[in-house]
Amino acid sequence: MRYLGRRLGHAVLLLAGVSILSFLFAELAPGDVFDEMRLDPRISEATLRAVRERYGLDQSLPQKYLRWLQSVGRGELGFSVVHNGPVGPLLWRRARNTLLLTVPATALAWLIAIPLGIWAAARKGQWPDRAGAAATTTLLSVPDILLALVCLLIAVRTGYFPTGGMVSLGFDELGAWDKVKDVVSHFFLPVTALLLVTLPVLVRHVRASLIEVLQAPFIQAARALGIPEHRLLFRDALRAAANPLISLLGLSIAALLSASLVIETVMSWPGLGPLLLEAVVARDLHLVVGAVTCSTLFLIGGSLLADALLFAADPRIRPGRA
């Protein structure tokens, strides 16, 4: 527990660091949300100054940061000038949508990658392995932007899938079952695109770590004892290879979030990605800081999850019990 507690403290420090860092970047930015108002001759210089004062934009950086921290304490996470409301509720809804996309994609990707990787490792150097390697390399070279656009093309050309958004018009009037069907039909293509982005990396790693394990003497011994090959692969070898794979789970979430940003924006899924993009263009400071910090939260959450799993799976890292 102390191990996990230490990791948690570390995570909080990282989050604080990231929020300060994003504040610094925002401070460097020339201009703010009200810049376009200056072009309007009906708005006087004095009004502008008053508006800036009201939103606290005239304060120094530490003051701004302290104000933001206070509002984080209240659960508001700052104030979005463009949306004219606290950032918190805005962010949580979008964050939920991003999770709705990334969690099934991660789960599916692992479910597919583990058997595929094991299969390739068991046939190392034979044609299925080579074909798999060629396929993963090719898929790795397809940019996520192109994948998203092709998925959109499929939606537009076939008409089987909606071309964007998360729910259809009139969603509220649908029955419970139709609601589920509606959301699933909307997220099918984005999840597929995300899956194709993550899959090649995972398959390669599963294959590599399994090949390493399969060379170990204990596998040879097990084989000599007549343990069936599929049990050997899926139980003994996979368990021994679990360690690096669990660490990879934490890392794969980082790549997934970046890909998700692109795919969400291209396929107009109302997640964190489009929100961040709009906020950057509008120079809505607190919203950018909020979205960036939120993405870090996901990332840290992912690696904490990996740590906890590792803690449960590997007795060697449990201090005091070794």
Added chain:
Amino acid sequence: MNPAGTPYRAFQSEGRLAGSRAGRILTLLALVYLAVVAAGFVAPGDPITQHRELVFAPPTRLHLIGPSGELHWRPFVYPLVLRPDTFDTYEEDRSRMYPVRLFVRGAPVRVAGLFTWDRRLVGTDSPTPLFLLGSDQYGRDLFARLLYGGQISLFAGLLGAALSLGVGVLLGGIAGFYGGWLDEIIMRAAELFLALPWLYLLFAVRMSLPLQIAPAQAFLLIVMVVGVVGWARPARLIRGAVLSARVRDYVLAARGAGASDPYLLRRHVLPQVVGIAATQAALLVPQYVLAEVTLSFFGLGVGEPVPSWGNMLSGLNRYHVLASYWWMFLPGIALIPVFLLYYALADALHQRATAFTP
């Protein structure tokens, strides 16, 4: 990779094999970059001129069989005419044929920014321009835009990788070689940068720069942003390599014999790092090319009328373009072979580096 008892010579030849493979891939990559640099000569048209009477023209078809079934050894084209009552459907005017010629004379252009030349690689006398890869929504030559856009996209990746690798090697080298509080500070900062998903960080840094910027400045800014954002990963890798090299017996022996820090760095540490840095570079360039493409696609990078592979793709944001004109996908498709080459290069470099250090 390391079967016991394999003689050193075997590792050596394996490394050499990987080395020559890296050389071949590098040659191919150099050809791509050369074509992009010499865009003024390779492209039949220029990337800015608009042909409003030929918007979304499909790639010009090169024919070998004439209208009466006769075979021509020199490929030829028919001029395009708009089908009446449509705005984007073209027909070939079969009554006139124009042969495709090599090294034709055209309007003088700057080639590679070095000299002005009036020769083009291919061209025709046809009244309609030779659109090898079709035209875009303003009737601009997509092939020319692809080549000129490569000057932005491919070089942004290359320069960005050079910058972030330079910063990474410097900071990672300092952290690994001197250790102590310097190491602590640099590595904590790196951790901070790595705690952010890459694209989110990229957008956060992008926010600190003005929104509307001239294309030339935008190019430099993207290179800088990518360099700032990407230093952490190479720094961490280099630090690890330097750290392990620093405590090798022969390095300690050299230090004991009175070798100075710069000597140790140059003679013993740097050679250990070069292989890792080269592999890392080959992996970073595609990532950074994609960073430019993503930024420009979302309107935060290089803007019109200067082409970049990112802003060329942004035409696909409209559904009718997406659904009707497949050649508008070409800037995205062109990334695939480039990335394949870079990944293959990274693979070969990695094998070369590990073959010599069993």
